[in-house]
Amino acid sequence: MKFLQKSLKAKTIKADVLVIFGCIGKKIKLPLGVNLPKSTLHGANLESGKIRYTDSLSGPFQQVLVLGLGKVSELNQEKLRRAAALAVKESSKHSSESVTFWIGKNFGQDPFLLGQAIAEGAVMGSYQLNLFRKSSPGLKRVTLHTDDKAKSGVSFGLAVGQGNCLARRLQDTPANKMRPRDMVREARKISKSSTNVSLKIIDEAAMKKLGMGSLLSVSAGSSEPAYLIHMIYRPKIKAKKKVCLVGKGLTFDSGGISLKPSARMHEMKYDMSGGAAVLGVFDVLASVGSDHEVHGFIPTSENLPDAKATKPGDVVKAYNGLQIEVLNTDAEGRLILADALSYAEKKIKPDSMIDLATLTGAVVVALGHELTGAMGNNDALIKELVDAGKRTSEGVWPLPILDLHKEEMRGAVGDLRNISGPATGAGSSTGGAFLSYFVNQTPWVHLDIAGSAWGASERDYQGGEKGTGVGVRLLIDYLRSI
Ligand code: BES
Numbered sequence: 001m002k003f004l005q006k007s008l009k010a011k012t013i014k015a016d017v018l019v020i021f022g023c024i025g026k027k028i029k030l031p032l033g034v035n036l037p038k039s040t041l042h043g044a045n046l047e048s049g050k051i052r053y054t055d056s057l058s059g060p061f062q063q064v065l066v067l068g069l070g071k072v073s074e075l076n077q078e079k080l081r082r083a084a085a086l087a088v089k090e091s092s093k094h095s096s097e098s099v100t101f102w103i104g105k106n107f108g109q110d111p112f113l114l115g116q117a118i119a120e121g122a123v124m125g126s127y128q129l130n131l132f133r134k135s136s137p138g139l140k141r142v143t144l145h146t147d148d149k150a151k152s153g154v155s156f157g158l159a160v161g162q163g164n165c166l167a168r169r170l171q172d173t174p175a176n177k178m179r180p181r182d183m184v185r186e187a188r189k190i191s192k193s194s195t196n197v198s199l200k201i202i203d204e205a206a207m208k209k210l211g212m213g214s215l216l217s218v219s220a221g222s223s224e225p226a227y228l229i230h231m232i233y234r235p236k237i238k239a240k241k242k243v244c245l246v247g248k249g250l251t252f253d254s255g256g257i258s259l260k261p262s263a264r265m266h267e268m269k270y271d272m273s274g275g276a277a278v279l280g281v282f283d284v285l286a287s288v289g290s291d292h293e294v295h296g297f298i299p300t301s302e303n304l305p306d307a308k309a310t311k312p313g314d315v316v317k318a319y320n321g322l323q324i325e326v327l328n329t330d331a332e333g334r335l336i337l338a339d340a341l342s343y344a345e346k347k348i349k350p351d352s353m354i355d356l357a358t359l360t361g362a363v364v365v366a367l368g369h370e371l372t373g374a375m376g377n378n379d380a381l382i383k384e385l386v387d388a389g390k391r392t393s394e395g396v397w398p399l400p401i402l403d404l405h406k407e408e409m410r411g412a413v414g415d416l417r418n419i420s421g422p423a424t425g426a427g428s429s430t431g432g433a434f435l436s437y438f439v440n441q442t443p444w445v446h447l448d449i450a451g452s453a454w455g456a457s458e459r460d461y462q463g464g465e466k467g468t469g470v471g472v473r474l475l476i477d478y479l480r481s482i
């Protein structure tokens, strides 16, 4: 689909649907030549989320969709994002091919943020995964007319929305079509799209030389080789900060020899959602850039049972020299992240390091599907991410890592064990505690996205069983804020 950006002075072109927004008590500005009955633009019709269709009496549009935003005093980014998504969804239901948004007013909002939210909503609301079944053609063109002050926000929002949709496409693609090698292919595509993005691939032979026994222990049971993807974004001018983003890219988690029950095993195609988020962030960086040098690391592997697979009780040696007793092969995310985190810290020496991983079922119990759990070694960095979560409506909630949790992860045979004892509880915290052994001094936060990566509640621009692309909007916001 094509997204076009235009000013309010530009002439409107022919489209199936015209979308206009209205706030209660505020006069609506219509494009030249469009006339609507007065009753359409008043009172109850403009309650938040309310939609009204009318045939256009004149002008270049067949139908006009009026979308209520409610009271100006209660308007925010999330409402705008949802309204834009709803407009796109409603229009495509009526088998329209082209939609024009006319945003004649800024409704008292910061124009950049208004443009960003509407553009994000329009792009995210138009996401569809049409690769594996016949489906209706859907929208072909969305045109956004805004005040010139909102223009840069619109282009930014389009890029961020597209990054989010890229992450979702990778998430939703089944595991037989999104293998570790496919993750590499996607990273390559992004790096080729921008001269500021480069790519290094560490393959299994290189991992062996580097001593990444922890990562390799996870791919041992699969015929698909594992990779450690390393993407680098360098700004044209001198970078302000260096940030490492590390995403779990487990393209299918069967549990390995500690096999998962089959009922919901198919959902484990989503176990690469952290990696998808990092790729989505780089897609955005490739088009809109950043003041910071950003490194993306994605350890990517399958976790399958096989004669060569790692067995419960096996001991493996990680890149940082610690020996790990693998008591449960289903706690594999922490094993691939361990090597990626210690490698990233040692090679890059970043100012901050953030990992995203669908790490524990326990975080779904604790926080459900609307929130990401955050823990780490630096409260200020956790707060920065919680704040980014508030601004983007990708909610982040702090969880503790206690000394007790770290003690729990010490092994009887090896230095560490990959699961805690049966009576400890706090499964997300002990997962984070395990990871803490692979980070030294760098301010670091672990985001457990096992709940927020898919299955979220309906928000018009995302929701339901499909992936959410969580992390893309959050981390882009974080990078802009530091
Ligand atoms: N990928 C799973 C975590 C997960 C489970 C994500 C359910 C989303 C929904 C992870 O690799 C895993 O299996 N974790 C285990 C850890 C346990 C063995 C300590 C878990 O959460 O059960």
Ligand code: ZN
Pocket (backbone or CB within 6 Å): 253, 255, 329, 330, 331, 332, 333
């Ligand atoms: Zn697992």
Ligand code: ZN
Pocket (backbone or CB within 6 Å): 250, 253, 271, 330, 332, 333, 358, 359
């Ligand atoms: Zn997993």
